[in-house]
Amino acid sequence: MLDFIEFSLLDVLDILLVAILLYYIYKLLKGTVAINIVIGIAFIFLIWKITQALKMEMLSGILGYLLSGGVIALIIVFQQEIRKFLLMIGTTNFTNKRSFLKQLKFLQTEITTEIDTDVILEACKNLSKTKTGALIVIERTNSLDFLINTGDRMNASVNEAILQSIFYKNSPLHDGAIIIRDNFIVATRVVLPISDSTRIPARFGLRHRAAIGVSEKTDAACLLVSEETGEISYIKDGGFELYSDYKDLNEKLRKDLM
Numbered sequence: 001m002l003d004f005i006e007f008s009l010l011d012v013l014d015i016l017l018v019a020i021l022l023y024y025i026y027k028l029l030k031g032t033v034a035i036n037i038v039i040g041i042a043f044i045f046l047i048w049k050i051t052q053a054l055k056m057e058m059l060s061g062i063l064g065y066l067l068s069g070g071v072i073a074l075i076i077v078f079q080q081e082i083r084k085f086l087l088m089i090g091t092t093n094f095t096n097k098r099s100f101l102k103q104l105k106f107l108q109t110e111i112t113t114e115i116d117t118d119v120i121l122e123a124c125k126n127l128s129k130t131k132t133g134a135l136i137v138i139e140r141t142n143s144l145d146f147l148i149n150t151g152d153r154m155n156a157s158v159n160e161a162i163l164q165s166i167f168y169k170n171s172p173l174h175d176g177a178i179i180i181r182d183n184f185i186v187a188t189r190v191v192l193p194i195s196d197s198t199r200i201p202a203r204f205g206l207r208h209r210a211a212i213g214v215s216e217k218t219d220a221a222c223l224l225v226s227e228e229t230g231e232i233s234y235i236k237d238g239g240f241e242l243y244s245d246y247k248d249l250n251e252k253l254r255k256d257l258m
């Protein structure tokens with residue numbers, strides 16, 4: 001009777017790979033509305049399997065039809081997430097290669113490329129005091145090369161004075177976003193993809209939408225200083241948080257950039 005419980009090594013590997021896949025899907029969708037859609041689909045799938053086991057032909061037929069025909073609908077609904085997932089897989093090797101090179105460089109020249117969050121936040125603090133709008137995108141695992149090309153390339157080590165002077169209102173570089181990679185400002189005047197999410201409050205304009213847009217499409221972390229209010233927001237994975245406590249924000253940023 002328990003014949004179906006026979007397990008081979010391949011089954012264990014199969015389960016392990018599915019678990020890893022589910023973990024990455026969860027990591028990708030955590031904190032977004034898409035997670036509710038996934039829960040809904042998982043629920044329908046479970047009911048479908050139960051109705052199949054109980055041989056409830058009509059209901060299992062309808063649910064099976066829904067699930068099989070829904071693949072195309074899912075691709076449309078999860079367009080952004082699928083893109084981000086493929087980007088995550090596609091850039092992992094590249095990033096590993098980079099960290100490998102980074103280590104070699106470290107051995108040879110003792111240059112550390114760890115992102116200096118203290119300096120970035122100190123600059124944000126000063127920009128906030130003078131209500132100077134700023135948008136800083138920090139690259140994590142997904143490569144932001146496709147965005148760098150929309151702006152002007154730069155190669156300057158992260159430094160408080162440079163950050164402040166870039167966003168200074170009369171500076172020719174102040175428009176758009178800057179990209180930071182390995183403690184270097186690698187691009188300025190970058191145009192980011194605008195989010196079309198309906199969940200963004202109407203009081204937020206294009207700067208906020210652009211920061212949310214890039215965080216929906218990649219795993220980048222963004223810091224935004226509002227020109228209107230001077231508030232500092234931290235934006236990641238399509239969601240944003242306002243911060244007034246720099247220590248909290250610094251800890252969060254450091255953790256996310258590790």
Ligand SMILES: Nc1ncnc2c1ncn2[C@@H]1O[C@H](COP(=O)(O)OP(=O)(O)OP(=O)(O)O)[C@@H](O)[C@H]1O
Nearest residue numbers: 133175176177191192205206207208210226227228
């Ligand atoms: N797609 C984009 N990519 C990068 N930066 C952008 C983009 N769109 C707008 N910006 C920046 O945002 C600025 C306009 O900000 P806007 O006032 O519309 O935004 P906001 O979200 O209301 O922010 P704030 O609170 O600073 O006013 C532009 O001058 C430009 O520097």
